[in-house]
Amino acid sequence: MNIVSIGAHQDDIELNCLGTLVKYRNQGGHTITNVVISNGDKGGQFDPTIPYEQVARTREAEATAVARGLGGRYLCMGQSDEYIRDTDEARNWLVDVLREARADLVFAPAPVDYNTDHMVTSQIAFHAVLLSAVKTIFTTHAPLDKAPVMYYMDATAGLEWQPTHYVDITDVFEAKCDLLRLHKSQMANMQTSGGWDLVKYAHVVGAFRGIQCSVEYAEGFKPTLAWPRVRPGNYLP
Numbered sequence: 001m002n003i004v005s006i007g008a009h010q011d012d013i014e015l016n017c018l019g020t021l022v023k024y025r026n027q028g029g030h031t032i033t034n035v036v037i038s039n040g041d042k043g044g045q046f047d048p049t050i051p052y053e054q055v056a057r058t059r060e061a062e063a064t065a066v067a068r069g070l071g072g073r074y075l076c077m078g079q080s081d082e083y084i085r086d087t088d089e090a091r092n093w094l095v096d097v098l099r100e101a102r103a104d105l106v107f108a109p110a111p112v113d114y115n116t117d118h119m120v121t122s123q124i125a126f127h128a129v130l131l132s133a134v135k136t137i138f139t140t141h142a143p144l145d146k147a148p149v150m151y152y153m154d155a156t157a158g159l160e161w162q163p164t165h166y167v168d169i170t171d172v173f174e175a176k177c178d179l180l181r182l183h184k185s186q187m188a189n190m191q192t193s194g195g196w197d198l199v200k201y202a203h204v205v206g207a208f209r210g211i212q213c214s215v216e217y218a219e220g221f222k223p224t225l226a227w228p229r230v231r232p233g234n235y236l237p
């Protein structure tokens with residue numbers, strides 16, 4: 001499968017579905033594309049004197065390193081962090097990414113979350129998945145034959161969101177933590193803004209979703225039940 005994961009910020013995909021992506025990588029035969037809508041330039045709360053451009057460059061390097069670790073690639077739309085907007089241009093940019101990747105499966109942020117960047121990204125992704133197969137929407141690459149299947153990832157800290165599908169990531173949990181540590185700036189940023197770092201978050205939320213499905217660590221998902229994004233069967237590893 002061609003798998004496209006979409007996040008608002010450079011660590012969103014990693015927090016919510018990195019273990020699942022490691023499992024796809026280990027299966028082999030898939031392509032992995034991580035797409036981030038914002039440039040992440042407000043993610044330097046541990047030192048607000050760092051210029052936005054420098055924060056954005058650091059986060060691009062970190063997200064690229066994680067994508068390489070997955071055997072995949074990282075693409076960024078480059079919208080201003082904390083000010084993501086659903087525009088015609090944003091929709092068409094993402095539509096073309098899905099077409100170029102020949103996407104079969106899309107992971108998108110939960111529609112309800114603590115940050116409107118996440119919610120707007122969820123909305124852009126939801127609509128881009130539909131438009132990717134619409135033949136009267138013209139972008140650089142040809143329309144897909146069918147809209148990809150779409151699953152929502154977990155919401156931050158699991159609040160206001162209940163997954164219906166779970167992936168057991170126990171066997172790849174250490175690999176997930178190793179890749180999360182590549183987000184060195186965000187390990188510090190979340191410590192400053194939330195009092196936790198990405199690895200601690202992975203332990204707490206992974207164990208929380210794990211206990212719900214009787215494994216040590218899990219990631220939770222919910223397939224989008226909207227035509228034409230639904231297919232028979234289970235696409236999760």
Ligand SMILES: [Zn+2]
Binds near residue numbers: 008
């Ligand atoms: Zn985020």
